Amino acid sequence: MEEEKKVRDVVVPGEEIVVDGKPGRGVFIENGVMHSMYLGIVDVRSGYVNVIPLSGCYIPKRGDKVIGKIVDLAPMNWVVDINAPYYAPLHVNDVPWRVEFGDTGRFLGLGDVILAKVSNVNEMGQVWITLKEQGLRKLEGGHLIHISPSKVPRVIGKGGSMIQMLKDSTNCRIYVGQNGTIWISGTPDGIVKVIKAIRMIEREAHTYGLTDRVKEFLERGDE
Amino acid sequence: MGMKSDIKLIDDNGLRIDGRLPNQLRPIKMEVGVVKRADGSAFIEWGGNKIIAAVYGPREAYPKHVQESDRAIVRARYNMAAFSVDERKRPGPDRRSVELSKVISEALTSAIFVEKFPRTAIDVYIEVLQADAGTRVAGITVASLALADAGIPMRDLVVGCAAGKVDGVVVLDLNKEEDNFGEADVPMAIMPRTGDIALLQMDGDLTYEELTNAMEMAMDAAKEIYQLEIKTLKGKYGGDNNDD
Amino acid sequence: MTTKFSEGVVAESKRSYIHKLAKEGMRIDGRDFDETRPIKITTGFIKRADGSALVELGDTKVLVGVKIEPGEPFPDTPNLGIMTTNVELVPLASPTFEPGPPSEEAIELARVVDRGIRESHTIDMEKLVIEEGEKVWVVFIDMHILDYHGNLFDACGIAALAALNDATVPAERFGFGEDFKLPVVHYPVPVTFAKIGEWIVADPNLDEESIASARLTVTTNEEGKINAMQKGLFGTFSYDEVKKVINRSLSIGKKVRSIILGGENGEEN
Numbered sequence: 001m002e003e004e005k006k007v008r009d010v011v012v013p014g015e016e017i018v019v020d021g022k023p024g025r026g027v028f029i030e031n032g033v034m035h036s037m038y039l040g041i042v043d044v045r046s047g048y049v050n051v052i053p054l055s056g057c058y059i060p061k062r063g064d065k066v067i068g069k070i071v072d073l074a075p076m077n078w079v080v081d082i083n084a085p086y087y088a089p090l091h092v093n094d095v096p097w098r099v100e101f102g103d104t105g106r107f108l109g110l111g112d113v114i115l116a117k118v119s120n121v122n123e124m125g126q127v128w129i130t131l132k133e134q135g136l137r138k139l140e141g142g143h144l145i146h147i148s149p150s151k152v153p154r155v156i157g158k159g160g161s162m163i164q165m166l167k168d169s170t171n172c173r174i175y176v177g178q179n180g181t182i183w184i185s186g187t188p189d190g191i192v193k194v195i196k197a198i199r200m201i202e203r204e205a206h207t208y209g210l211t212d213r214v215k216e217f218l219e220r221g222d223e
Numbered sequence: 224m225g226m227k228s229d230i231k232l233i234d235d236n237g238l239r240i241d242g243r244l245p246n247q248l249r250p251i252k253m254e255v256g257v258v259k260r261a262d263g264s265a266f267i268e269w270g271g272n273k274i275i276a277a278v279y280g281p282r283e284a285y286p287k288h289v290q291e292s293d294r295a296i297v298r299a300r301y302n303m304a305a306f307s308v309d310e311r312k313r314p315g316p317d318r319r320s321v322e323l324s325k326v327i328s329e330a331l332t333s334a335i336f337v338e339k340f341p342r343t344a345i346d347v348y349i350e351v352l353q354a355d356a357g358t359r360v361a362g363i364t365v366a367s368l369a370l371a372d373a374g375i376p377m378r379d380l381v382v383g384c385a386a387g388k389v390d391g392v393v394v395l396d397l398n399k400e401e402d403n404f405g406e407a408d409v410p411m412a413i414m415p416r417t418g419d420i421a422l423l424q425m426d427g428d429l430t431y432e433e434l435t436n437a438m439e440m441a442m443d444a445a446k447e448i449y450q451l452e453i454k455t456l457k458g459k460y461g462g463d464n465n466d467d
Numbered sequence: 468m469t470t471k472f473s474e475g476v477v478a479e480s481k482r483s484y485i486h487k488l489a490k491e492g493m494r495i496d497g498r499d500f501d502e503t504r505p506i507k508i509t510t511g512f513i514k515r516a517d518g519s520a521l522v523e524l525g526d527t528k529v530l531v532g533v534k535i536e537p538g539e540p541f542p543d544t545p546n547l548g549i550m551t552t553n554v555e556l557v558p559l560a561s562p563t564f565e566p567g568p569p570s571e572e573a574i575e576l577a578r579v580v581d582r583g584i585r586e587s588h589t590i591d592m593e594k595l596v597i598e599e600g601e602k603v604w605v606v607f608i609d610m611h612i613l614d615y616h617g618n619l620f621d622a623c624g625i626a627a628l629a630a631l632n633d634a635t636v637p638a639e640r641f642g643f644g645e646d647f648k649l650p651v652v653h654y655p656v657p658v659t660f661a662k663i664g665e666w667i668v669a670d671p672n673l674d675e676e677s678i679a680s681a682r683l684t685v686t687t688n689e690e691g692k693i694n695a696m697q698k699g700l701f702g703t704f705s706y707d708e709v710k711k712v713i714n715r716s717l718s719i720g721k722k723v724r725s726i727i728l729g730g731e732n733g734e735e736n
Contacts, residue, residue, distance in 0.1 A: 056374015
């Protein structure tokens with residue numbers, strides 16, 4: 001079945017979508033007709049028609065886990081670049097440490113990388129993030145790469161299958177932020193292999209049968 | 224426009240100096256994803272024009288006072304390389320490029336869902352590397368591709384196209400000689416799905432009939448260019464290439 | 468970049484009021500959709516200039532001075548005179564105008580007025596040659612905005628034409644024979660329209676301009692030819708709307724032209 005149709009339906013901004021379903025994300029209605037907002041692929045899920053952009057910046061959603069970089073310090077908060085249109089403040093009340101006023105630099109410095117969770121987003125686009133939850137922390141060492149946030153679900157795979165396969169075959173530790181930032185730690189060879197596999201997923205994210213091809217690549221790479 | 228010349232721009236068979244029919248476009252080639260560092264980018268060759276466009280953002284707009292609290296601002300910057308024209312152009316913005324940047328920014332804004340990104344800027348850099356008349360309409364076309372490539376939400380793609388009058392004949396897509404020695408130029412940008420006109424300028428000397436003929440000619444050609452835009456964007460992702 | 472024509476955030480009540488009126492065919496200052504504000508033209512206002520005109524379009528006030536000096540022709544047009552246009556949005560004219568280099572608004576304005584005059588061949592440039600390839604007359608058109616209440620495009624275009632029509636080439640002063648009247652041979656008039664909701668009104672005032680979604684200026688001449696167009700702002704026009712606007716600008720332009728040339732309402736000193 002996958003052989004018959006290798007590419008999912010790509011639509012361009014403004015293109016009419018002729019698929020039955022309720023309007024979901026990435027679409028707009030004009031004169032009763034559904035159109036795509038993005039250069040993306042049409043995805044029908046639980047009766048909703050969505051267009052998933054093939055590129056673009058990260059739009060934060062409450063509950064997303066993201067990987068960010070500290071870009072500024074203030075007495076009561078850090079400013080974090082999470083690859084979104086806006087920087088996100090991380091308040092001292094939202095970290096697992098007791099931080100005295102003006103002492104933020106002792107815990108997280110400029111350029112430090114954190115795995116955080118989006119705790120709130122308002123309609124102005126302002127974003128708040130937190131480190132107060134199990135598993136959230138500063139990421140030490142490792143390597144960072146960026147992919148388009150729209151391709152994160154493909155890197156993770158169904159039920160985490162793709163990412164598990166990458167981890168298993170390379171023995172690397174990998175965190176994938178919903179914002180498209182990926183942290184990889186392991187042997188240099190392992191990291192190189194993970195990056196190659198991720199770039200392949202990124203390139204071919206809109207095609208069917210991707211898991212098998214990545215599996216093949218990882219096995220071939222082992223030889 | 225309007226310079227006097229003895230050159231005959233339309234020959235006895237009704238053909239133009241580059242051999243085109245009055246309603247024929249110059250050859251157009253497009254490509255997306257040409258600047259890796261940018262969030263989106265595209266390149267266009269349109270006749271002798273070679274123009275590259277890159278998009279950055281949406282990102283928080285600075286300086287802060289340029290921010291709009293309810294929408295993104297679109298900052299197109301049209302720039303001609305010093306070597307893009309016969310006589311070296313002094314680098315940097317002149318009055319012409321400031322004006323073109325403004326009308327291009329406005330035309331692109333009308334296609335973008337700017338209300339989704341309050342307080343941000345979407346920067347669109349348009350670099351004219353080689354100029355051969357019609358740079359603003361080619362620039363807006365390539366900018367529209369770069370915006371789509373950057374994942375910017377839009378109502379429609381934008382297509383630029385111009386028509387004008389040379390030797391008393393209404394013609395499509397003027398080349399450099401026709402632009403220099405012709406009688407009128409009507410650059411337009413259109414959203415092909417709705418037919419909405421997002422950019423419209425004109426200079427020269429036209430009757431009402433000539434002007435409406437010119438506009439209709441440009442709008443017809445825009446549909447052709449629109450198909451090329453769609454094919455280029457879908458082509459990047461390996462889809463919709465039925466004819467190759 | 469800091470000088471803006473718009474007045475920043477517009478009160479929602481004002482927006483909905485203007486829309487409500489438009490729906491009933493009315494405007495906030497009682498005009499018809501195709502009616503311009505009263506036009507008052509005072510030529511010869513600046514004695515040191517070679518030509519000048521103070522134009523009041525409703526409360527909008529602009530002063531245009533024309534200076535004419537000998538200069539070198541452009542290499543590619545050795546047998547033609549030269550004209551240049553410039554606009555100053557001086558801070559005294561509006562709380563939203565700021566000092567500094569010309570804003571993009573000022574540049575667009577100057578270039579739209581320039582195109583209207585240049586492309587219609589308003590001035591017979593061939594008559595402005597002193598010595599072919601060596602010396603020609605250079606016509607400087609400087610526009611000063613004195614009070615900003617909307618629609619500078621038309622106010623400046625009207626004032627520029629009136630000032631040119633008033634101008635004398637000061638040949639004696641430079642030792643090139645007798646003074647002569649600047650040869651003005653065409654009379655281009657810009658008419659600007661604003662789109663408010665689905666309605667399109669001529670000569671928008673400040674309130675209308677601040678809520679307009681799109682703007683279109685059409686410059687036409689006394690022969691009924693179209694010489695320049697400029698669309699502005701973020702909104703769009705349909706092709707039908709553009710055609711209607713061109714036709715309206717032809718008839719409104721005719722009336723305005725007769726005022727500039729000293730017909731009704733015109734006051735000449």
